[in-house]
Amino acid sequence: MSDLLKNKAVLERYYExxxxxxxxxxxYEGAGDGHISHGTAPNGKEGVEHLKEWVRLxxxxxxDLQVTVDDWILEGDKVVSRFTARGTHTGEPYEGVPPLGREFAxxxxxxxxFDDGLIVESWFSLDGLELAKQLGALG
Incomplete structure (x- = not known):
């Protein structure tokens, strides 16, 4: 199996x-200790613990969060995943928005x-305006 396919497998396991x-x-199986995450916190946060806390939140x-990868692009040391996230806001408040039981997609x-089979840096982008609308944060 090529390194690119191994890297994709790491992400498939992470998503599922x-x-x-x-x-x-x-x-801990897929991300390096010094992992840098862009888009989940201002100016990029370092460390696998930040990533774990972000997922926990x-x-x-x-x-009931479910993330489905719609497209994969594998190139060099990078793997791009275009995804759809779905769920229902029934737990804790999210970014100050109280749980209203609304579904989102x-x-x-x-x-x-990747470096040597571990995720070392991630750039994350999600349609936050659409999420806010679906959660009822904009009225």
Missing amino acids: ECLNKGNLDVI QRASFP VSGIVIDA
Whole structure:
């Protein structure tokens, strides 16, 4: 199996086990200790613990969160995933928005850079305005 396919497999496991099922310890299998995350916190946050906490917060707000990858692009040391995230806001408040039991479905893109089989840097982008509308944050 090529390195690109191995990197994709790391992400497939992360999406299924961590994001969709809530097994947060899977993060330690795929991300390096010095992982840098852009888009989940201002100016990029470092460390696998930040990534774990970010996923925990998503699942705490949306306990039924399901992320489906719609497209994969593999190039060099990077894997791009275009995804759709779906869930119901029945858990904790999200970004100050109280849980109203509203369902959402929004799209996004993540670019993950790998080094020696581990994710070392990620660029995350999601349609936050659409998410806010669907959660009822804009009235």
